[in-house]
Amino acid sequence: MAAIPDHDVVHGAEHAHDHPTGLMRWLTTTNHKDIGTLYLWFSFIMFLTGGVMALTIRAELFQPGIQIVNPEFFNQLTTMHGLVMVFGAIMPAFVGFANWQIPMMIGAPDMAFARMNNWSFWLLPPAALLLIASFFVPGGAAAGGWTFYPPLSVQMGIGMDMMIFAIHILGASSIMGSINIITTILNMRAPGMTLMKMPMFVWTWLITAYLLVLVMPVLAGVVTMLLTDRNFGTNFFNAAGGGDPVLFQHVFWFFGHPEVYIMILPSFGIVSEVIPAFSRKPLFGYSSMVYATASIAILSCIVWAHHMFTAGMPVTGQLFFMYGTMLIAVPTGVKVFNWTATMWRGSMTFETPMLFSIGFIFLFVIGGFSGVVCAIVPIDVQVQDTYYVIAHFHYVLVSGSLFAIFAGAYYWLPKWTGHMYDETLGKWHFWLSMFFFNLTFFVQHFLGLAGMPRRIPDYALQFADFNMISSIGAFGFGTTQLLFLYVVLKCIRGGAKAPQKPWEGAKTLEWTLPSPAPYHSFETPPLVK
C-alpha cells in the first residue's frame, strides 16, 4: 500500500518539472544549465588557482637571483600553471558555454545524454584534487613542463603518476562531453535548422568536439606509455632499452597541436556571435567562416611537428611542417577579414562583450603574426623554447581564448541570471585587462629575441628590466580578474531586470526565451524558417 503514494509523488514531481534543491540539486543534476554553471564556476576557481601559480612565478622573476622559490618548486609551478590553465580553466569554460548555450541556440530541451553530462562534470573535481594534491607528496608535483617530455618525466616522483591519472580522468571527461555535444547538435536541432543555418558558435563547437574525440585518446595513449615506462619496466621512450625519446614528442604533439585549436575554435564561435550583434549586421561570409573553421581543424592535425623543429628532423620533414603551418594563416586570415567586413558599415555600439571581442581580434592577430614568425623554421630555431614563444602563446590563449570567454560571459550573463551586469565595471574590467595584459606579455617578445630561455627561475642581468615590467603587468592583470568576479556576483545577486533580448542586433534562438532562461528551455521545439 505504501508504494502507491510514493509512486504518485515521484510521478507528480516528474510532471511538475520540479527538481531537487540545495546541495543535491548540484550533485545529481542532469540539467544542461546547472551543469553549465558548475563547469563555469569550476573553471573560474581553477583560473584563480593557476593564476596564483603564475603570480608566484612572476614574483620570483621580478629580479635576478633566487628570492622566493627554489628551482625545483619553480619547475613544479610552471608545469602545473600550464596544466591547470589548459585542462582546468580554458577547456572547462568552453564546455560550460557549450552546455548552457548549445541546447538553447539549436532549440533543444537539453543535452542528448543528460546523465552522462552530470558524470562528465563530476569527473573534473577529483582530477583537479589529484593535480593540486601532488604538490604535497614526496618529491612534489610534476616538474617536467606541461609537455612532460621523457626522460625527465621518468625521473620524477609520484607526483608525475598523479598527474598522469589526472590527465586520464580529464580526458575521459572531455571525450564524454564531446560525444554529448556532437550527438546533441546532430540530432536535436529544431525543425528547419539545417546545418548551414546553425549559429557559428554551434558550428565551431561541433568541429571542436570532433577534434577532441580524435586527439584525446592519443593523449591517453601517450601518458599510458609513459606510466608503464615509469612503473612497469617498458622502454617506449628509453633509448638504452630500444625506445625513442622523440616518439613521445611526436605522439604528444599529435594531440597537443589540435589541442591548441580546441582552445581557440569555440572563441571564434563566441566572437562570431558577438560582433554581428553589436554591429547590427549579419556575419559576413557565414559559409566561408564554416569552411575556414573546418580547414583550420584539418590543417591542425598535420602540423604537429612544428613544435619539434629543434628536435632534429630531416630537411624534407622540416619543410613539410613549415609549409603546412604557414598555410593555417590563410583560413585564419579569412576569419579575421570576415569579422572586419562584418563591422564595416555596421551600426556599432561598444558594450563590454563587444569591447572584449574587438580586443580579442586585435590581440589575437598579433599572436597570429608571431605564430607566422615561429612557423618559419630558421627563425623558429632562434625563438623555440624562449620567452618569444611564451609571448606568442599567451597572445593566442589569454587574449584569444580568455578574452573570448569574457566576451561570451558578459554577452550571455543577462540570459543566465535575468539581470544586467554593471556596464561601467565591465568596461573597467576590459580596459584594465587590456592594459596589463600587454604590459605583461608584449615585452616578453623582446626577452625571447634577445635570448632568454623559457622555464628558467633566474636570468642574466640584461633581462632584468623587461622581467620587472612583465611582473608588474602580471600582478595588475591578476588583480583585475577579481573585478570580474565582483561583477558576476553583483549580477547574480541583482541589478536591472534583463529583457528577453537585451542586445538589439542579437538573432539566435536563445533570445526568444525569457531572461533568466527557464529551467527547461524549449519544451516545444521552435520552428526555424
Place this chain on the structure above:
Amino acid sequence: MKINVPSALAGVMTYVTYPGLAMAAADPYQLNLPEPQTAIAQQIYDQHMLVLWICLAIFIGVFGVMFYSVVQHRKSKGYKAANFHHSTTVEIIWTAIPFLILIGMAFPATKTVIAMKDTSNPDITVKATGYQWKWGYDYLTGEGEGIGFLSALATPKAQIENAAPKGENYLLEVDKPLVVPTGKKVRVLITANDVLHAWWVPALGVKQDAIPGFIRDVWFNIEKPGTYRGQCAELCGKEHGFMPIVVEAVEPEKYAAWVAEQKTKLAAVAVDVNKEFGLDELKAKGEAVYNANCAACHQANGQGVPGTFPAIAGSKVATGPKDGHINIVMNGKSGTAMAPFKHLSDVDIASVITYQRNSFGNSTGDAVQPSEINQHR
C-alpha cells in the same frame, strides 16, 4: 665651501662612463635578435626583419579598416547598418593574396633550411654532450682532435643567492669555454647523457636538442673573434637555468696555441690506472669533484633535499659495501634523477666515492682506488 676636485672628477667620470659600461656587456633594452655572427644567423636575422615588416603592413591595413569603421560606423553617430553579408569575389581575393605572401616568405626560408642542414665537409668536429647540468665537449676530428673537457657554470652560488653582487656575465659564464678557430667550418655533434637538453648560441644561429641515444648535428663558421654566449634551451630539471654555453672564437694561430697547451695539460694529468693514492689525497680531490658534480642535488653538506634527492650523510649506499656505491655512481639509478657518471675519469670517480664514504659524518675509512673503478668499466 671647498670642492674636493679629484673625487668630484671621479664621480663625474663614473657617471658618464656607466651607461657605456652597461652597453659593453649586453644591452638591457635589446629589442631584436643578437647581432648575427655567422652567415646563417645573418639570413635568419634578415628573414625575421622581412616577416616583421610584412606583418606590420598587414596589421596597418587590417586594423586601419577596422578602426575606421569603429570610429565612423557607430550607432551613436547615427550610422545606419548596411545589410550585405557576403561577396564571393572579395573572399577569393583575400584568400589568394595571403597565400602569395606566404610563398614569398617560404622561398628564402627554404633556402636557409637547406643550408642549415648541410653539415658536410667540416674542418673541425666537436661532440657536445648534455649532462645534468653541464656540457661535455670532445674534439673528434680536425685540429685539436683528442681534447675533451667538461664545461660548467662559473657564476658563484653566492651571486645566485643574492649574497654577493652579480657579475657582468651573471649566469652566462663557464669555467671552460668551447674554443674554436675563426673562418673554419665547425660541425657540432649533439647528444645527451641523461635527459633532453638543447645546445643554443643565439649569435651563431644554432639551436639543437640534445637527445639521449641519438646524435644530431649542426654547423657554424664564425667570422669575427669573440665570446658568444648561450644557454641550455630544453627543460632538463632543477638546474636548467644554470647551464650556460660559451663559445670562444679565436684566430687560427691562437687556436693552434690553445690546442698545444691543452695537449700538454692532458698529458700531464694522464695517470697510470694502477697508481695507488692515499686516503687524504683522494678525499681532497674528491671534494672538488663532489662540488662540481654532486652538490647541485645532494647539497654541499651531503644532506640532500628531503623527498627529492637522498642524503649522502649516513646513507646505506655510502656506508654499505663499496661495490654498490661504485655501481650507483657509475651507472646511475633508473627512474630517478641519479644519472650515470661514467664520463668522469677513474681518478675522479674513485676520489669522489672516497670523499663521500669519509665525509658528512660517514667514516668507513675506505680508500677507493682508480684501479677498482677501472675494473668496473
